[in-house]
Amino acid sequence: MDAVGVLEDGFSRIKELVHGVVEGMSEDELAARIEDGANSIAWLVWHLTRIQDDHVADVAGREQIWVSGGWADKFELPFDLYDTGYGHGPAQVAAVTADARKLRGYYDAVHRETVSYVRGLSPEDLDKVVDTSWDPPVTLSVRLVSVMSDDLQHAGQAAYARGILLRR
Numbered sequence: 001m002d003a004v005g006v007l008e009d010g011f012s013r014i015k016e017l018v019h020g021v022v023e024g025m026s027e028d029e030l031a032a033r034i035e036d037g038a039n040s041i042a043w044l045v046w047h048l049t050r051i052q053d054d055h056v057a058d059v060a061g062r063e064q065i066w067v068s069g070g071w072a073d074k075f076e077l078p079f080d081l082y083d084t085g086y087g088h089g090p091a092q093v094a095a096v097t098a099d100a101r102k103l104r105g106y107y108d109a110v111h112r113e114t115v116s117y118v119r120g121l122s123p124e125d126l127d128k129v130v131d132t133s134w135d136p137p138v139t140l141s142v143r144l145v146s147v148m149s150d151d152l153q154h155a156g157q158a159a160y161a162r163g164i165l166l167r168r
Contacts, residue, residue, distance in 0.1 A: 003126055003141065007118045010148045011111060014052075017155035018045055018107045021162050022100040031097045034164045036090070041158045041165075043096040045103045046075070047085035048154035053110045054084050055147045059130050059140055060117045071106045118144070 021041060022030065030042040039047075050066065057064040064082070066072050072081055078095055085092070126141035138146075 003123055004118060004121050007121075007141075007144055007148075008115055010145075011052075011114050011118065014048075014148065014151045014155055015107065015111045017152070017159065018048070019104060021045065021155060021158045022103050025100055025162065027097060027099045029165055030100065030103070031094075032165055033093070034161050038161070039093050039157065040096065041161050042098050042103060043085065043088070043093045044154045044158040044161070045107065046096050046098065047088075048151040048158075049103075049107045049110050050084040051086075051150055051154075052114060052147050054082070055143060056110070056114045056117060059143055060113075062113075065106070065109045065113055069106075069109050071109065074102060075106070 022045060025041065027042075030045075031040050033040050053064045053066050062068075067081065075096075075098060077083075079092070085096075121140070126139065126144075128140050129137040130140050130143050131138035
């Protein structure tokens, strides 16, 4: 399998995790937190989707699905339009409520765009520098793997929270 195929496979695994985490959960369960100050499943899934949307839109040179797909209007969150959840405290986490269908819908829209973008890449594209504010500068492959890593960590946290909530 080539590098583009590996990236596509990685992003598909995130989709499977996201679907598995939200499947069968009520909006109240998705918004519940396993303890004060913890992130809810809804926030974790929304945030990982926002990060993927933000970062892939940036390297692809397109508008975020959050905006172009009308998802900001559908979620009606009290945040800046381009807020991704980075640095959110307990009050902002609590503000993210959504049912499983909405969380899945937004994630699936971002996933489709991500996979479409990745499928159009060549091995040479992956070596292009996309961010010079780091030392060493960040290549496209490093940025995409970073997004996958972040998303997988948050999806794992959401799965862990689900397990705890369903055992209560």
